[in-house]
Amino acid sequence: MSRQAPKAHWPLLTMLLIGVVMMLGIAAVTGGHRGEQPNHYKTDGTADEVPGAVARGGPILSGQALDQPGIRLPHKTVALTFDDGPDDYTEPILDLLDRYHVPATFFVIGSRIPGHVDVLRRMVRDGDDIGVHTFTHPDLSGIPRWQQRLELDQTQFAIAAATGYLTNLMRPPFSSEIADINYPIWHSASRIGPYRIVLTDLDTKDWAHPGVDKIVDAATPPGDDGAVLMFHDGGGDRSQTVAALDKLIPQLQSRGYTFTTISRAAGDRSPWIAATLGERIYGTITLAAVQLSLWFSFTLTVLFVCAGVLALARIVMLMVLARRHAKRAETLRSRRDVLPGVTIVVPAFNERLGIEACVRSLTSLDYPDYEVIVVDDGSTDDTSDIVRSLDLERVTLIRKENGGKPSALNTGIAAARHEILVLVDGDTVFESNTLRELVKPFADPEVGAVSGNTKVANRQGLLGAWQHIEYVMGFNLDRRMFDVLECMPTVPGAIGAFRREAIQRVGGVSDDTLAEDTDLTMALCRDGWRIIYAPEARAWTEAPASLTQLWSQRYRWCYGTLQSMWKHRHAVVEDGRAGKLGRRGLPYLLLFQVLLPLTAPIVDVAAVFSFMTEDAVIIWGTWFGFLAAQLASAIYAFRLDHERLRPLWTMPLQQVVYRQMMYLVVIQSVASAFYGVRLRWQAMRRLGTLTAPVSEPPVTHEPAPVDNARVEGGRVGP
Structure with missing residues (x-):
């Protein structure tokens, strides 16, 4: 037998440790529960630098014509939108929407899709819309353009792997009401490309857990105005959101309101774009890498x-x-x-x-x-x-x-x-x-x-x-x-x-x-x-x-x-x-x-x-x-x-x-x-x-x- 001390395991150990760092890096970036947080908005620039037509327009913008006013919803029409999922509260929200026969639009974080693939497939079956909310929830105005592209594309591929489709809907993280749009958000949105960029008319700020009644009040349109309403189905405890929806939806229905999705409100026949085989394979690999890193991080813990x-x-x-x-x-x-x-x-x-x-x-x-x-x-x-x-x-x-x-x-x-x-x-x-x-x-x-x-x-x-x-x-x-x-x-x-x-x-x-x-x-x-x-x-x-x-x-x-x-x-x-x-x-x-x-x-x-x-x-x-x-x-x-x-x-x-x-x-x-x-x-x-x-x-x-x-x-x- 050989008497020489073995050496091959040292390169293997080095590769293993490099792999550990990579897995931990992916897990650290993708594994957190993210939700809106106060004081995250950029303050450089002023509202005067945003085109007036945009600030006075509706919350559904065209990424190819960002200097034009956005689409407003008709009177007595609301679109429920949810950010930061899919997560543990997404399915209870879907159950509640089914009970009231109400559609919605979900802006998903790509890194949250592993483990919730069935939830996205259910959204497609139920007639809900799915939009991009980036892969790791960064402030798009604070990252370079190549990273913006990566955040959006990775999320599209993840959606494609789960549903077989791509989407043309997108909501920037940390965005809010169209009336409060500032220059950094508008400028970052102008570089996103051919998406429908969806802001909101009424931000419920449910991420702050203000209480069910305050969430309902914040989501109730004045008079007979139509509105895009912003809620959150991920990023933490959303029990107040579920309770508020259970109270808000019948109230609005009793006032004669109808519920729609963003794509229908914008006049699109469908938000879906069939994904290619390559896009689905790439998305599957992406989801597998994220899932593996999360399991590895859990095992290591x-x-x-x-x-x-x-x-x-x-x-x-x-x-x-x-x-x-x-x-x-x-x-x-x-x-x-x-x-x-x-x-x-x-x-x-x-x-x-x-x-x-x-x-x-x-x-x-x-x-x-x-x-x-x-x-x-x-x-x-x-x-x-x-x-x-x-x-x-x-x-x-x-x-x-x-x-x-x-x-x-x-x-x-x-x-x-x-x-x-x-x-x-x-x-x-x-x-x-x-x-x-x-x-x-x-x-x-x-x-x-x-x-x-x-x-x-x-x-x-x-x-x-x-x-x-x-x-x-x-x-x-x-x-x-x-x-x-x-x-x-x-x-x-x-x-x-x-x-x-x-x-x-x-x-x-x-x-x-x-x-x-x-x-x-x-x-x-x-x-x-x-x-x-x-x-x-x-x-x-x-x-x-x-x-x-x-x-x-x-x-x-x-x-x-x-x-x-x-x-x-x-x-x-x-x-x-x-x-x-x-x-x-x-x-x-x-x-x-x-x-x-x-x-x-x-x-x-x-x-x-x-x-x-x-x-x-x-x-x-x-x-x-x-x-x-x-x-x-x-x-x-x-x-x-x-x-x-x-x-x-x-x-x-x-x-x-x-x-x-x-x-x-x-x-x-x-x-x-x-x-x-x-x-x-x-x-x-x-x-x-x-x-x-x-x-x-x-x-x-x-x-x-x-x-x-x-x-x-x-x-x-x-």
């Missing part, structure tokens, strides 16, 4: 809410279970030490720059009976010479051909004299009391392994601070939770203790995955052993000092975890303690370490995009609320680990830099698994010190002396 709820639920669960674990751990610490013999196994490959600090710390522990076995796994540097030159009584050096870390561990385990085994990476430093705390839980015969508490030694700088926060807040809180739930998935390679019998029962340390520590721990869980977390058993390690090193390390970790999850997938159907890993641990890992990170790029892009939409307050309010919840859990985690809170000021930056890198690692790992890539061990170059820094107050435990050994380069791992 649901995803955002679900992700937020899950993340908050996880934080609450972590804090509750961590508190329970802390109380139990305090009880365990108060017990008398049980001090069985211990063998510490240190696999080493080209560790010349850190092995002395590691071995010296391991031989300076406050523990009576233990041995240290260093297994040199075919190092090409002087790792073995350094260990031999230390001439330490407790230390045994074993040299073997390079076979990988699992092979080195199994060699050390085979040579061990004691039942309790502590497996330690060659880049790790112990505190003096670490071994006591680590083996104390083995007083319970059901305990098969104990995880220690890994600390970041090089926590200076942003990258070091971010990893320090992750170790304290993420890894250790998770391990407290897994301990309480009895489904620990990983005892870290940096510091873990095992019962020899437990390791032997699962066949030793396997090399089936790149995460041999996770693989071994899951195997122990499935074999029925309890896995404990001992937070006071601290070990210090040097974290990656560059983004490149961090990527390599986390890529290996994540890929190895995926391998282990797949290998132990059958734990889901197992019973008893063995099944807790499958019922609790694996679903948790799948949800929070795989699935949610895979959706994170889309959620982040949507959050950034929301700056340009009306949802910005909701989205960013949610984001900052989540950050506050994370900060609260981080403070609690730091208190549990007796750490100073100073590094937490970097958490907001961590959310917009470090977190993105972590989910990109997950994407790369999942892609590698999908392609069937078999990764080699990822070596990491050491650049900082390996001395164990003193934990910040109020810690009472001092780190082990390590002679200030320094790391100035080199590689770790076979």
